[in-house]
Amino acid sequence: MIEFGRIxxxxxxxxxxxxxxxxxxxxxGMRVALREELPEQAVxxxxxxxxxxxxxxxxxxxxxxxxxxxxxxRGPGMHHIAFAVPDVAxxxxxxxxxxxxxxDERPRVGLGGRLMAFVHPRSAHGVLIELIEDxx
Amino acid sequence: MIEFGRIxxxxxxxxxxxxxxxxxxxxxGMRVALREELPEQAVxxxxxxxxxxxxxxxxxxxxxxxxxxxxxxRGPGMHHIAFAVPDVAxxxxxxxxxxxxxxDERPRVGLGGRLMAFVHPRSAHGVLIELIEDxx
Numbered sequence: 001m002i003e004f005g006r007i008x009x010x011x012x013x014x015x016x017x018x019x020x021x022x023x024x025x026x027x028x029g030m031r032v033a034l035r036e037e038l039p040e041q042a043v044x045x046x047x048x049x050x051x052x053x054x055x056x057x058x059x060x061x062x063x064x065x066x067x068x069x070x071x072x073x074r075g076p077g078m079h080h081i082a083f084a085v086p087d088v089a090x091x092x093x094x095x096x097x098x099x100x101x102x103x104d105e106r107p108r109v110g111l112g113g114r115l116m117a118f119v120h121p122r123s124a125h126g127v128l129i130e131l132i133e134d135x136x
Numbered sequence: 137m138i139e140f141g142r143i144x145x146x147x148x149x150x151x152x153x154x155x156x157x158x159x160x161x162x163x164x165g166m167r168v169a170l171r172e173e174l175p176e177q178a179v180x181x182x183x184x185x186x187x188x189x190x191x192x193x194x195x196x197x198x199x200x201x202x203x204x205x206x207x208x209x210r211g212p213g214m215h216h217i218a219f220a221v222p223d224v225a226x227x228x229x230x231x232x233x234x235x236x237x238x239x240d241e242r243p244r245v246g247l248g249g250r251l252m253a254f255v256h257p258r259s260a261h262g263v264l265i266e267l268i269e270d271x272x
Contacts, residue, residue, distance in 0.1 A: 001165045004187030007143040010217045012263050020261045027236040027259050028219075029137045051140030053219050057261075077262035078214035081146045083164075083189050100163040123163050125156045125193075126213035127148050 002094040005084030008132045009047065009054035013071050013079045017044055017059040020076075024048050030055065034112050043067050045111045056082075056111060080118070081127060084134035088115045091131045095119055107133070138230040141220030144268045145183065145190035149207050149215045153180055153195040156212075160184050166191065170248050179203050181247045192218075192247065216254070217263060220270035224251045227267045231255055243269070
């Protein structure tokens with residue numbers, strides 16, 4: 001049994017990160033907690049917060065990357081859900097043992113230096129699920 | 137400023153609710169907290185839980201309804217994010233005052249009898265945002 005915490009955040013793909021930040025600030029009163037480029041994932045990302053809600057806005061930086069292809073195929077919108085887990089490696093093994101298909105065989109470093117890994121959408125009826133470490 | 141709690145749940149559209157429940161139970165160890173038909177929204181919905189993560193699986197029951205059209209256009213996948221708010225009517229007024237475009241001008245009753253309302257995806261770069269009452 002995998003040990004889950006909360007929904008850490010939801011990830012959205014946008015084509016204009018600055019414009020999206022301005023709109024989320026204006027309409028929902030969210031604030032930017034973190035913004036950085038993640039060259040390994042070919043994106044620039046910003047984590048926005050309001051209360052205990054977190055939304056990660058992601059803009060592709062390489063037209064050949066997977067997020068650029070997602071944006072091209074589906075347009076801006078919801079991209080992934082991140083479930084907080086105390087140990088990403090343990091959770092990955094649990095998902096794989098239960099027959100889940102992994103995108104990442106082992107944890108890697110994502111936004112804010114946190115360990116994370118993706119489970120393939122084929123294992124969740126079309127939904128890309130991120131497992132992200134939260135020891136808190 | 138709108139007062140937000142946590143991400144209450146994330147909604148996914150599926151074409152086969154029974155199969156999706158079985159897979160989420162098997163791969164992620166989630167359990168069904170609630171399942172009911174919502175004729176007004178032309179869906180059958182199930183709320184699945186693991187830890188403090190909640191996922192609402194939604195299957196269209198009317199081929200002419202908005203969820204059926206979403207499924208037809210985009211296939212199974214992420215549909216909405218629900219932000220918990222202490223008072224949906226107050227939050228709706230806040231979003232509208234900030235220039236957000238509403239789907240629901242006033243709260244209505246959703247899964248489990250809880251008050252909720254949708255904000256239009258045009259206000260959130262392609263993301264359908266639900267505001268859901270959580271007095272807890």
